[in-house]
Amino acid sequence: MRAPESIRRVFKKFDGIALETLTKAWRYPQQPETYQRTVPLIKEQHEKYNTTGNCFDLSLWLYESFQHEGVSTYFIGESMGTPDAHVAVLAQDEKGFNYYCDLGDQWIEPILVDARSKAFTEEIQYGFFPGANISIKADEDQFQVTHHRPNGKKSTHTYSMNPVSYGVFMEAAEDSQTLFRAPLVETRFYNKDYDEVVHWEFNQGESFMSTTKGLIKDEPPENLEEQVERIYAKTGMDPTIIRDALTVYADEIKKGVEDMEQTLLEDFKGFLGEYRDSWNSLDAERMSSHNSKQFKAVWANPDSITSDWGYDEAREGWIQAYEQYQGKKPIWHFEDVLIDINNQEEGVVVCWVSFELDGEMTDVKLLFTQTFQKENGAWKKIREYVENSFTYTRQEIHTS
Numbered sequence: 001m002r003a004p005e006s007i008r009r010v011f012k013k014f015d016g017i018a019l020e021t022l023t024k025a026w027r028y029p030q031q032p033e034t035y036q037r038t039v040p041l042i043k044e045q046h047e048k049y050n051t052t053g054n055c056f057d058l059s060l061w062l063y064e065s066f067q068h069e070g071v072s073t074y075f076i077g078e079s080m081g082t083p084d085a086h087v088a089v090l091a092q093d094e095k096g097f098n099y100y101c102d103l104g105d106q107w108i109e110p111i112l113v114d115a116r117s118k119a120f121t122e123e124i125q126y127g128f129f130p131g132a133n134i135s136i137k138a139d140e141d142q143f144q145v146t147h148h149r150p151n152g153k154k155s156t157h158t159y160s161m162n163p164v165s166y167g168v169f170m171e172a173a174e175d176s177q178t179l180f181r182a183p184l185v186e187t188r189f190y191n192k193d194y195d196e197v198v199h200w201e202f203n204q205g206e207s208f209m210s211t212t213k214g215l216i217k218d219e220p221p222e223n224l225e226e227q228v229e230r231i232y233a234k235t236g237m238d239p240t241i242i243r244d245a246l247t248v249y250a251d252e253i254k255k256g257v258e259d260m261e262q263t264l265l266e267d268f269k270g271f272l273g274e275y276r277d278s279w280n281s282l283d284a285e286r287m288s289s290h291n292s293k294q295f296k297a298v299w300a301n302p303d304s305i306t307s308d309w310g311y312d313e314a315r316e317g318w319i320q321a322y323e324q325y326q327g328k329k330p331i332w333h334f335e336d337v338l339i340d341i342n343n344q345e346e347g348v349v350v351c352w353v354s355f356e357l358d359g360e361m362t363d364v365k366l367l368f369t370q371t372f373q374k375e376n377g378a379w380k381k382i383r384e385y386v387e388n389s390f391t392y393t394r395q396e397i398h399t400s
Contacts, residue, residue: 001111001112001119001120001121001125001128001136002109002110002111002112003091003093003099003101003109003110003111003112004093004094006069006071006093006094007066007071007091007093007099007101007110008109008110009069010062010065010066010069010071010091011062011101011103011109011110012109013065014058014061014062014065014103016187016189017046017052017058017103018052018106018185018186018187018234018235018237019052019053019054019055019058019103019104019105019106019184019185019186019187020051020052020053020054020184020185020186020235020237021054021183021184021185022051022183022185022231022237022241022242022245022246023045023051023052023053023054023057023241023245024053024054024176024177024178025180025183025244025245025246025248025249025252026051026241026244026245026248027177028177028178028180028248028252029248034174035174035177035178036056036057036060036170036173036174036176036177037053037057039060039061039064042057042060042061043061049237049238049241050235050236050237050238051237051238051241052235054104054176054177055086055087055088055103055104055105055176056085056087056169056172056173056176056177057173058103058104059075059087059088059089059103059104059169060169060173061103062089062101062103063075063089066089066091066101071091071092072091072092072096073089073090073091073092074089074090074163074164075087075088075089075090075163075164075165075166075169076088076089076090076159076160076161076162076163076164077164077169077172078159078160080164080168080172081171081172081175083179083181085172085175085176086104086105087104087164087169087172087173088100088101088102088103088104088105088159089101089102090113090161090163091110095117097112097114097116097117098112098113098114098161099111099112099113099114100112100113100143100145100159104186105129105186106129106130106186106187106188106199107128107129108127108128108129108130108188108197109127109128111125111128111134111136112136113136113138113143113159113161114138115138115139115140116140120136120138122135122136122137123135124148129147129199130188130196130197130198130199130210130211131149131150131198131199131209131210131211131212131215132147132148132149132150132210132212133147133148133212134146134147134148135148140161141160141161141162142158142159142160142161143158143159143161144156144157144158144159145157145158145159150211150212150213150214151214180248180249180252180253181253182203182204182249182253183202183203183204183245183246183249184201184202184203185201185202185203185231185234185235186199186200186201186202187199187200187234187235188200189234191209191211194211194212194213196211196212198210198211199211200234202227202230202231202234205220205221205227206218206220207221207230218230224243224246224247225243227242227246228242228243228246261341261345264341264345264347265339265340265341265347268339268341268347268372268379269339271347271372271379272339272347272349275290275379275381276332276334278290279332280330280331280332282322282325282326282330283322284315284318284319284322287318288311288314288315288318290379290380290381291311291314291315291380291381292311292373292375292380292381292382293311294311294382295309295310295311295314295380295381295382295383295384296308296309296310296382296383296384297309297310297313297314297383297384297385297386298384298385298386299386299388300385300386300387300388300389301388301389302388302389304389325357328357328358329356329357329358329359330355330356330357331355331356332353332354332355333353333354333355333356334351334352334353335351335352335353335354336349336350336351337350337351337352338350338351342371344373345373345374346371346372346373346382347371347372347373347379348369348370348371348372349368349369349370349372350367350368350369350370351367351368351370352365352366352367352368353365353366353367353368354366364390365390366386366387366388366390367386367387367390368384368385368386369383369384369385369386370383370384371383371384
């Protein structure tokens, strides 16, 4: 399953080259003409700062290295143009058999993924990936990689054999250099204590080492400087670049959270219009469809007695209310006090509710506090508290 010397020789030149998404964050505020670097620039910055890059940078660098050595090579990728995009390279030997070459995931060496070869086997392989053993299944269109972890856990990934054109690759690469989810650093190195090549990863503020004997977690860093020092010790990257990049990530993540909250709020406000149309539809089934099966409500009545309702009681309540007002042209009116998203990403609305019958306002005015959450992509009401101790006239006097 090992690649021939012509392929392994090129791949081995990248020993010690980490995957990292810090360089793109460091470059982002500089607003370069293109965010995806050329291979000469990748090399120049590596020599000067010991930076490397993400999977697009590393695949492009490896691709051009293979091309320079006369090895037939092409890009492959999954989820192109999305935040989950991953790319690698397939290199071909003299007989045209394909070998998977993935610097992004820190493979130790390429592996045969071509079932046409007599050397191909689905048996578990050792020494190709740090901290795990590998097995491969393949056909002419795709191949499947299974990682066998020391705790018995398995993870499987399927990759298409279809070539990704240079143009499509570069377009997706440009997109990838402006996406910021969490800083990621991965590297592999020989650890004499374990007598093997291990995999070290920094992800979302935590770091750990994967070995064939198990996972070893680092102590949580106490501050930014400790994070910087930890990454520098494993990669040799310029500490100033690491620090600047982590700061950019913190700012971008904060901005992303704020944008997401605003988007969620706008979505919730749009739903409220639909919800209130249902309220005035006189359709109990339609109204009940907005309630979660776990819905709970508390009504505080004028006599100071509270009533607790669940999903079934609420549904029955709407049936009775609509029957009571049938033929009287009821219309409910809403006066919002608060509409917001809480820390649990739930939509919360506080509002006054009054209603009219036969074109005349009644003297009833209720204060509602309602909480909604997303269930299978749809807003559902999970909680409700209602104060029923106001009249329309009295409330108007106190607020005028």
